[in-house]
Amino acid sequence: MAEGMTGLVHKYLRHEKKFPHIWCPGCGNGIVLGSLIRAIDRLGLDKDKVALVSGIGCSGRMTTYADFNTLHTPHGRALTYATGLKLAREDLTVIVIMGDGDATAIGGNHYIHAARRNVDMTAIIVNNQVYGMTGGQYSPTTPYGARTTTTPYGMVEHAFDISALAVAADASYVARCTVYHAALLDQLIEAAIRKRGFSSVEVLSNCHTQFGRRNKMASPVKMLEWFKENAVRMHATSKMKPEELEGKFIIGVLADSERPSYNEEYERVRERATGNGNVPKPPARCEG
């Protein structure tokens, strides 16, 4: 196992001058990057044909370390750059790494529309429930009541459910996991990349430095135990009452459907524009 891991590190991480990385010891970002690399390796993707796009924050630095075509965009905008990349060059496998602030605060609108539009790409949201890099301010996913540097008296806003947002926007594939469940995470990321259309994998991750320390979980182990004890597999939720699910993290595949990706739809537009395709009928008028 250890040798296999080392081999993957050498194969997929950049060798030149980019280490040591900036993440705190025990940070969940490493687990997510590990899972991503294992998934890409299992899929047998050509490194030259993978584009890894990130936003701003600790998770955003993942692109610096991984040896693909990497793009580190302004805060919240990763999905918009990724959309341009994928539409201009369809042979690229486009994977987007964002944090919770990236995807649901400053980039929330982009996230909703990327899901709706169904461009063929994968979004991985590292949800550590806090702005870690800037010093531990609250994010749209900080739990109610939690202490952060900008909620010194407790969080009074209610948290966004990132994955529910993606399901509502009709993303083709939506999954949630935690960094404690690394083996499951490998599988979910692999399935998400394989998926045609927009796929979203939310990963609950630990920021013991900025979040845990202020919320009685001042070590990676304590935070991973929190994930372990409160995670519920999707298939187990049907037997549970809503009150039993209070404060739990539902993990696994939350939505999985088939519909043509934007790329496929646009290919039809090109055919119609050159006179080779059928123009679709307008939507049927409501009767009565």
Add this chain to the structure above:
Amino acid sequence: MSGWSKEGKVQLLQGNEALAEGALAAGCRFFAGYPITPASEIAEHMALKLPAAGGTFIQMEDEIASMGAVIGASLAGVKAMTATSGPGFSLMQENIGFACMAETPCVIVDVMRGGPSTGLPTLASQGDVMQARWGTHGDHPVIVLAVSSVKDCFEIAVFAFNLAEKYRVPVIILSDEVVAHTRETFVAPPRDQIEIVDRVKPTVPPEWYRPYEDTGTGVPPMAAFGDGYRHHVTGLTHDERGFPTQRSDEIDALMRRLFRKITQGFHEIQRVEGFMLEDAEVAVIAYGSVARSARRAVTEAREHGVRAGLLQLVTLFPFPRRHVEKVLKMCRAVLVPELNIGQISREVKRVQRGTSRVETLNRIDGRLITPREISDCLIKMYY
């Protein structure tokens, strides 16, 4: 099928359509935008023409996203453009800065309307000149071009793409509501007469490739994502390999190269047009739709015995200082009419250094400056 059309055929086009045609002729194959008056026809024309040309049109959720998608497409090796007006241009500034920093060629059209804020959506203005120059944060050079006619719209669109590709920079085209919606006859030039510049690609093996290497021109060759030259692109200040740096020697080298590559190209970037300047004693310096009035005004003033001339600025930034200085030296007085309270006139005064008198004529009521208003000024200045 070329996507752009009808070489040699006489067409009646509005500025916005001609701009889109020029972009297609220049090889633009990606457009992302968001509806806004008075720029929407550019998006509509691209939506119509790009698919058949093998390109892609997408309407994004806002102008921030449009600019992001344009940069993404350009990094994938495709010539890309967006078009907007003042409010949307403000939203694009963040990502325009990324294009400056990551040296990503692209073209941004701002069809100016009255501002600030929602302002006057259907009336012309030249209020965004300084936003085009300084809109994004941080120290940066920028190329800004102004159009004044339908023919200009086509030609300047081609010129803008050529400069963007050659210098690896975002190029901003300033149009305005009047140029955008005025219809004029237009004959597309034969395709072999249109000079098209494509970005230089690396020829070294991938392991030697340094995406932000200094070269004689200051412009490093640019590999597209997916071409086998895996590299890192970031908005952070970076070293020659593209990786974030905090080393002062690397920071300084990058910043100075970003400026130097533009400075070295002044001779071809700075484009102006002279009209009756040879013996002029008073001159107008104008751009955009105002330059149209100015041209007529100069002719009218000549009829009154005034030795008047016009220097029309096509390139607003980098400010064509040498051309302006020449006019300031040869003329007693210079008039700078603008549809703002004085943005380019400040630049003219900045290079004036006592050589001649600089007068301004400003309208900020959504109406055009008429030839008569300009010629009256010229006559007063002359006698």
